Amino acid sequence: MRIVLLGAPGSGKGTQAQKLVKKYGAPQISSGDLLRDAVARGSELGLKAKAAMDAGELVSDDLVLALIRERLSRPDALRGFILDGFPRNIAQAEALSDMLGRLGQPIDAVVLMNVDGTALLKRLTGRRTCSRCGRLFNIYTSPPTADTPCVDGHREHQLVQRPDDNEDTIRNRLDVYAAQTRPLVEHYRGRGLLRTVEAEGDVEDVFGRLERAVKPRSRSVRRSRKPRR
Ligand code: ADP
Numbered sequence: 292m293r294i295v296l297l298g299a300p301g302s303g304k305g306t307q308a309q310k311l312v313k314k315y316g317a318p319q320i321s322s323g324d325l326l327r328d329a330v331a332r333g334s335e336l337g338l339k340a341k342a343a344m345d346a347g348e349l350v351s352d353d354l355v356l357a358l359i360r361e362r363l364s365r366p367d368a369l370r371g372f373i374l375d376g377f378p379r380n381i382a383q384a385e386a387l388s389d390m391l392g393r394l395g396q397p398i399d400a401v402v403l404m405n406v407d408g409t410a411l412l413k414r415l416t417g418r419r420t421c422s423r424c425g426r427l428f429n430i431y432t433s434p435p436t437a438d439t440p441c442v443d444g445h446r447e448h449q450l451v452q453r454p455d456d457n458e459d460t461i462r463n464r465l466d467v468y469a470a471q472t473r474p475l476v477e478h479y480r481g482r483g484l485l486r487t488v489e490a491e492g493d494v495e496d497v498f499g500r501l502e503r504a505v506k507p508r509s510r511s512v513r514r515s516r517k518p519r520r
Contacts, residue, residue: 292317292371293396294505295378297475298404300464301414303490303497306427307404308375310498311505317371322379325358326350327453347455347463349471352382360390380471384478400505401479404490404497408465415461419450433494 292315296304308319326344329337336357340350349355359377362368378384391397406414417431424442428435428450435448455464479485486504490497 292373292505293391293399294372295374295398295401295479296376296404297401297472297479298490299406299408299411299468299472300461301411301418302404302406303414303494304375304404306494307490307498307501308373309427310494311373311501314502315371317373318367319373319375320359320362320368320377321375322355322359322377323375325362326355329358344455345460347460347467349379349467352380352386355379355383356386359387363390363394378475381474381478384475398484400486401475401484402501402504403476403485403487404501405487406490410491411465412458412461415456415464416458418456419452421448422451423449 292311294311296308298304305319305321305323308321311317312319326337326340330341330344331337336354340354343350355377363372374387378387388397413431414429417429419428419430420426421428421435421441423446426439426441426448428439428448430450435450439448441448455461476485488497488500488504
C-alpha cells in the first residue's frame with residue numbers, strides 16, 4: 292500500500308491514516324508531524340519552519356522535502372506508506388514522483404478526502420491531541436470515551452490544542468489549501484491516480500469508504516460499473 296491522502300485541513304486525513312496504520316501496518320508519514328517534531332526538538336530545520344507553520348503558510352519545499360526524503364529512506368517505508376499532508380503543491384508532487392521513481396516504488400492511489408467547507412472550521416476548532424499517546428479527538432464530535440483509553444490505561448488523556456488551530460490561522464490554512472494544494476486534484480486525476488472519498492459523517496463509515504477506494508480491485512470494479520460484491 293503506497294497511498295497519498297489529499298484533502299483540506301480538517302478533512303480527517305490524520306484520523307484515517309492512523310486507522311490505516313493499525314489495520315495494514317504501513318507507516319503513516321505526516322509532513323505536519325515531522326515538522327512539529329523538528330520544531331519540538333529545536334533543530335535548525337524546525338527553527339526555520341516554525342514561523343510559516345504558526346502563520347498557516349506552507350513551509351518551504353526544500354525543508355519539507357529533506358524531511359520526507361529522510362523518512363522514506365527508513366526501512367519500514369519499504370512495506371509501503373500512507374502519506375498524509377504531503378505533497379501540498381505541484382512542485383512537491385513532482386519531487387515525490389522523481390523520488391519514488393528512483394526507488395521503483397510508485398504511488399498506487401491518491402485519495403481525495405472530500406468535505407464541505409463549513410464542516411472544516413468546526414472540526415479544526417474542536418480538534419485536540421493527547422500529548423501522551425498521540426491520539427486525535429474532537430471535543431464536539433469525538434471526545435475520549437471508555438473505549439479509547441490512553442496508552443498506560445490508568446491515566447486520562449492529556450488533551451492539547453495545536454497552536455495553529457486558532458480561528459485566524461485556520462482561515463489562512465484553508466485559503467492556502469484552495470490556492471496551492473487543491474490543484475493537485477486535477478494533477479493526479481490526469482495521471483489516473485485519483486480516488487474520491489466522501490469524508491463527512493461517522494469516522495467508521497468514512498474508513499469503510501476509504502478501504503474500498505484503496506483496494507487494488509476497486510479500480511476495475513469502478514471502471515466496469517459492476518455492482519460491488
Ligand atoms: P493540516 O493539514 O490540518 O493543516 P498539518 O499537520 O498537515 O495540518 O500541517 C500543519 C502545518 O505544517 C501547515 O499549515 C504547514 O505550515 C506545515 N506543513 C505540513 N505539511 C507541509 C508540506 N507538505 N509543505 C509545506 N508545509 C507543510
